[in-house]
Amino acid sequence: MGKDAIIKTNICSRGFTYNYSKNRLKCGDIMNKRIIMHVDANSAYLSWQAAYDLQRGAAIDLRDIPSVVGGSQKDRRGIVLAKSIPAKAFGIQTGEVIWQARQKCPGLVVIPPNYELYMKASNALYSLIKDYSPKIQRFSVDEMFLDYTGMGAFFGEPVEAAHKIKDRVKEELGFTVNIGIGENKLTAKIAGDLKKPDMVHTLYHYEIPSKMWILPVEDLFMVGRKTKKKLKEININTIGDLANTDTKFLQNRLKSFGLLLWRYANGIEDSAVSGNTLMNIKSIGNSTTIKFDVEDKKTAHKVLFSLTESVAMRLRGAKACCSIVSVEVRTSQLNFYSHQRKLFTPTCITSEIFAMAAELFEECWGGEKIRHLGVRVSGLYGDDFVQSSLFDDRNREKREALDSAIDSIRCKYGKSSIMRAVLADYEFLPVSGGVGEDDYAMMSSIL
DNA sequence: TCTGGGGTCCTAGGACCC
DNA sequence: TCTGGGGTCCTAGGACCC
Numbered sequence: 001m002g003k004d005a006i007i008k009t010n011i012c013s014r015g016f017t018y019n020y021s022k023n024r025l026k027c028g029d030i031m032n033k034r035i036i037m038h039v040d041a042n043s044a045y046l047s048w049q050a051a052y053d054l055q056r057g058a059a060i061d062l063r064d065i066p067s068v069v070g071g072s073q074k075d076r077r078g079i080v081l082a083k084s085i086p087a088k089a090f091g092i093q094t095g096e097v098i099w100q101a102r103q104k105c106p107g108l109v110v111i112p113p114n115y116e117l118y119m120k121a122s123n124a125l126y127s128l129i130k131d132y133s134p135k136i137q138r139f140s141v142d143e144m145f146l147d148y149t150g151m152g153a154f155f156g157e158p159v160e161a162a163h164k165i166k167d168r169v170k171e172e173l174g175f176t177v178n179i180g181i182g183e184n185k186l187t188a189k190i191a192g193d194l195k196k197p198d199m200v201h202t203l204y205h206y207e208i209p210s211k212m213w214i215l216p217v218e219d220l221f222m223v224g225r226k227t228k229k230k231l232k233e234i235n236i237n238t239i240g241d242l243a244n245t246d247t248k249f250l251q252n253r254l255k256s257f258g259l260l261l262w263r264y265a266n267g268i269e270d271s272a273v274s275g276n277t278l279m280n281i282k283s284i285g286n287s288t289t290i291k292f293d294v295e296d297k298k299t300a301h302k303v304l305f306s307l308t309e310s311v312a313m314r315l316r317g318a319k320a321c322c323s324i325v326s327v328e329v330r331t332s333q334l335n336f337y338s339h340q341r342k343l344f345t346p347t348c349i350t351s352e353i354f355a356m357a358a359e360l361f362e363e364c365w366g367g368e369k370i371r372h373l374g375v376r377v378s379g380l381y382g383d384d385f386v387q388s389s390l391f392d393d394r395n396r397e398k399r400e401a402l403d404s405a406i407d408s409i410r411c412k413y414g415k416s417s418i419m420r421a422v423l424a425d426y427e428f429l430p431v432s433g434g435v436g437e438d439d440y441a442m443m444s445s446i447l
Numbered sequence: 448t449c450t451g452g453g454g455t456c457c458t459a460g461g462a463c464c465c
Numbered sequence: 466t467c468t469g470g471g472g473t474c475c476t477a478g479g480a481c482c483c
Contacts, residue, residue, distance in 0.1 A: 077451055083454095094483090141453090143483070257481095376454095395474095
């Protein structure tokens with residue numbers, strides 16, 4: 001590794017030189033530097049259910065027995081969404097099909113998902129950590145970034161503060177979290193994954209060679225199954241191997257993604273901990289696996305309509321309009337395809353979005369048996385922009401008024417309180433999909 | 448035996464304009 | 466007659482995240 005860990009590389013695309021040196025930051029001046037924490041609920045879905053059950057007097061803690069949260073096999077959603085530590089000991093993995101998991105562990109307890117509970121637990125975690133910084137970013141339902149920069153004066157050294165937070169979550173909310181501390185979101189996140197559960201870890205830049213470079217390359221954020229395979233082919237097995245590979249070579253092999261990975265492997269990442277405003281949302285979608293294979297257009301339209309209702313309602317809730325509609329299809333053979341089109345005029349009206357979705361579906365569907373359908377809208381604008389559009393369409397105003405009336409009835413009396421006649425004779429929920437009451441701009445593949 | 452649902456970002460190729 | 470090239474927009478598909 002040469003003279004300790006001194007890397008000097010020119011990142012052409014950004015035109016700056018990154019000087020990575022062991023001495024750049026000493027322990028003593030951490031109080032003045034950027035400090036980011038990553039708070040991650042351990043086996044979130046499972047822990048939250050366990051905590052909820054215990055509060056209601058359950059005798060067994062799901063976390064102590066081999067158990068998983070998983071969809072129903074009957075409804076064809078039978079995969080493992082979260083697992084307990086005893087279940088993990090049987091080799092059960094997230095994303096695995098339930099019947100396989102049962103084979104590994106015959107007595108496995110499988111409980112259904114409860115998304116409303118998860119949203120509540122997530123909100124509770126958010127409001128607790130809000131006590132420690134005004135800058136919090138929800139990264140997913142169970143992961144949040146906290147910008148601790150400058151907060152040391154109030155709550156002490158980062159590690160001390162992280163322990164306080166972790167212990168408060170355990171006492172007050174009944175589940176454990178891992179907290180990773182770093183100088184940016186990437187290192188904070190990797191620190192949080194070092195060892196679980198219920199732990200605090202640091203990954204400061206001078207710890208990168210000793211703590212991060214020794215890890216297998218697939219432990220790096222953004223290295224998934226395919227990328228891992230590609231990297232192994234060029235003899236890159238650890239994060240350290242990647243960090244010390246020539247950037248030109250990586251760019252040749254993996255394009256700009258290669259450079260991104262190289263930067264991550266060297267702990268370089270500088271995005272801000274950003275609040276989740278509606279402005280950050282890029283798209284809104286709903287998709288569903290249907291209990292049976294759909295073989296006719298009429299049934300497909302009903303599913304698409306139900307999905308569109310929920311998408312459009314969320315879109316209006318976000319006070320936005322969309323300019324692109326896309327439809328996705330997964331066949332019973334598990335083939336996937338999608339079709340999208342830009343709208344002439346942006347809209348948030350259910351019937352307009354559905355009309356486009358139906359048109360797109362008919363254009364792309366080849367008559368195969370359908371397992372899964374999805375509707376997604378993107379190219380979002382604020383709705384104030386669209387109201388002053390070129391067309392003064394009376395019918396449009398009426399449709400908008402109808403939609404907002406339906407929204408407020410559903411808001412008051414529940415999603416099933418009112419339904420469109422096309423769905424009245426059928427077994428689809430009037431509004432399908434949607435996790436909870438709020439939309440967040442969550443989950444970005446780039447931090 | 449059977450494989451969810453919510454997202455983001457990047458790339459390649461075609462259309463079209465100058 | 467033969468044969469441009471750059472820029473931008475659009476769409477499909479593939480990778481990744483939790």
